[in-house]
Amino acid sequence: MEEPLSAQKCYLLLGEAPTEAAAEKIAEVFADCPYVYFLSAFGRMLVGIFYMEEERAWWLQAVAENPEITLGLVRAAVYVTENPAFPVRMEPRDSQPPAERAPCGADCRECPRYRNPCPGCPASPFFQPLEP
Numbered sequence: 001m002e003e004p005l006s007a008q009k010c011y012l013l014l015g016e017a018p019t020e021a022a023a024e025k026i027a028e029v030f031a032d033c034p035y036v037y038f039l040s041a042f043g044r045m046l047v048g049i050f051y052m053e054e055e056r057a058w059w060l061q062a063v064a065e066n067p068e069i070t071l072g073l074v075r076a077a078v079y080v081t082e083n084p085a086f087p088v089r090m091e092p093r094d095s096q097p098p099a100e101r102a103p104c105g106a107d108c109r110e111c112p113r114y115r116n117p118c119p120g121c122p123a124s125p126f127f128q129p130l131e132p
Contacts, residue, residue, distance in 0.1 A: 032103030
C-alpha cells in the first residue's frame with residue numbers, strides 16, 4: 001500500500017526589486033531552487049510559483065515579512081492556495097548533484113534556522129527530510 005502524499009500548497013510570490021537588473025539577478029540566483037516551478041523578472045517585478053509542504057514555507061513568509069533583508073526586494077507579497085486547479089502537486093525538482101551550498105548559494109550549516117524549523121535544501125548534502 002502506498003504512503004499518503006503530504007498536504008502540499010501552492011505559493012505565489014510577487015515582489016518589487018529596486019531595479020530591473022536586481023530583479024533579473026534575484027531570479028537568476030533562485031532559478032535552480034528545487035521548489036521553484038516558475039520564476040522570472042518582469043521589469044522590476046519578480047514573480048514566482050512554488051509548491052511545498054507548509055512546514056517548508058517559513059522562508060517564503062520571511063520574504064513577505066522582510067523582503068529587503070531576505071531577497072533585496074523593496075516589497076513582496078506571498079499568496080497561498082491549498083487547492084490549485086492544475087497542477088495539483090509538484091515534487092521538488094532535481095538539481096545538480098548535491099554540493100556544499102544550495103543552488104541559491106546558501107550554506108545550510110551556517111543558517112540559524114537549519115534543523116529547526118528548516119530541514120535544509122533538498123539539493124544539498126545537509127538535507128534532512130521532515131518526519132511524517
